[in-house]
Amino acid sequence: MLIRNLPSLLTAFGLTVLFGCVSSTSAEKTASLPENVVTAMGEAPIYQGDLALARNKALKDAKLNAVRKLVGEQVTEKSGVADGQSLGSKLYSKTDSFVKKYEIISEETWKLDTQDMIRLNVRCEVEASKLSTAVDALLDDVGNPRIAVLVQSSIQGKNFPIGSSTNTAEAELIEKLRKKGNKVVDSSQLTALLKKNPALAKLDLTSVEEGSPLLTLAQDSGAEVLIIGKVETVDQKPIVLPGGKKTDFLSAAATGPFRVIQLWGDGKIFGSGSVEGRGADITQDVARIQATKDWSSLVSEKVAKQIKDEWFKLTEQNTVIFRFTGLDLEDAINFKNDLSEYTSVKQINDRKTEASGSEWELTYPGKESMFAEELMYKKDSSFRFLSKKVLSIKSSKRGVVEAEFKNR
Secondary structure (H helix, E strand, C coil): CCCCCCCHHHHHCCCCCECCECCCCCEEECCCCCCCEEEEEEEEECCCCCHHHHHHHHHHHHHHHHHHHHHHHHHHHHHCCCCHHHHHHHHHHHHHHHEEEEEEEEEEEEEECCEEEEEEEEEEEECHHHHHHHHHHHHHHHCCCEEEEEEEEEECCEEECCCCCCCHHHHHHHHHHHHCCCEECCHHHHHHHHHHCHHHHHCCHHHCCCCCHHHHHHHHCCCCEEEEEEEEEEEECCCECCCCCECCCEEEEEEEEEEEEECCCCCCEEEEEEEEEEEEECCHHHHHHHHHHHHHHHHHHHHHHHHHHHHHHHHHCEEEEEEEECCCHHHHHHHHHHHHHHCCCCEEEEEECCCCCEEEEEEECCCHHHHHHHHHHHCCCCCHHHHCEEEEEEEEECCEEEEEEEEC
16 A cells, blocks of 8 residues: 655655556566566554554455455456456355465554554565466456346337347347347346336336436346347348349348447446347248347347446446545545555546535446445445544445445
8 A cells, every 4th residue: 555654755756556456556566586476565543552453454455455456457458457355255254264484574553643553565476277277267256247237129010028038139149149149138137127117127228327217227137238129020022032033931030229238337328229139930920029039139148248348347447426524624525646656546537525425426447346445345445534434335236336424
């Protein structure tokens, strides 16, 4: 973690410590040591003179910084994202299982304003193969968001609403995505939610905007991404072979748009398009069904690619709404500066800062749950409120984190 009393030369360079980009001050490698050996710094407050408890917390913090360093490098190398350690936050609760050995190199006490603190410098040996396997599994999970699928279809004028058990287009799209390895919310979950408000099934999917009850429905199912689509079949002329020879095959086309919507943060539409499926059979009904299935297959190809291409980028630039109470104006300003200095928050848009309650819009490389977890990791570190306040997270969902500061 960044130390407040660093020499002015370092300060001049504007060194900051991100949860996702730990500086050499808090975790660094030594050229003469193996790649899996990291020297890391850990800090903790000393409450009621309990130095032993504070030392254990500082040791835990040092181990965490060591693992962050290696996780960040591996995530960045394997996924290409700039802020690898933020994406790796899900692994940090397993820090002790990754650190095989450690050695405390130095220990000192100091004061943060009026709060007594302890700082340890620790050399940690991390189990490289175990960490690499965990990072691979993490990337498969983080880069593969849970998807809800809602498709309205019309086959020769007969309408099939979203969630209908006879909706071929919706069922086929779900099946195709699952075969590609995507995590798709069970349609029975969405059907159960639709039964509570049947009118939702009749909403126009081509005009779903922010605040739409359909977005809330998809969020309630546990999805992170919503795919919406609308498809309609049109009968085509009978198939004619080259040379003008007629056949017994009848044909149909299925055409319609789709959108891919991020369900957390600011609800960004990050994928869209329109495709045409084709089908042929000796009966017109089957040709229409085949055309509908072909539409679903084409949509699944495009959607899977758009999610793969965009999801990590979205994760790096997510919007989180942060609401909190319990800080006066001066403490809130200090806390804002600390968020920028000690966490992965990239930008803070101050919507409201008042003693009765504040609301900030944060640009953050991850979901709201990751931001809440980082606050919990950091709450006993270098924040200036430590000597006066205790931070607790009240809720974390749907892009919003709510917190409360109470007097010690």
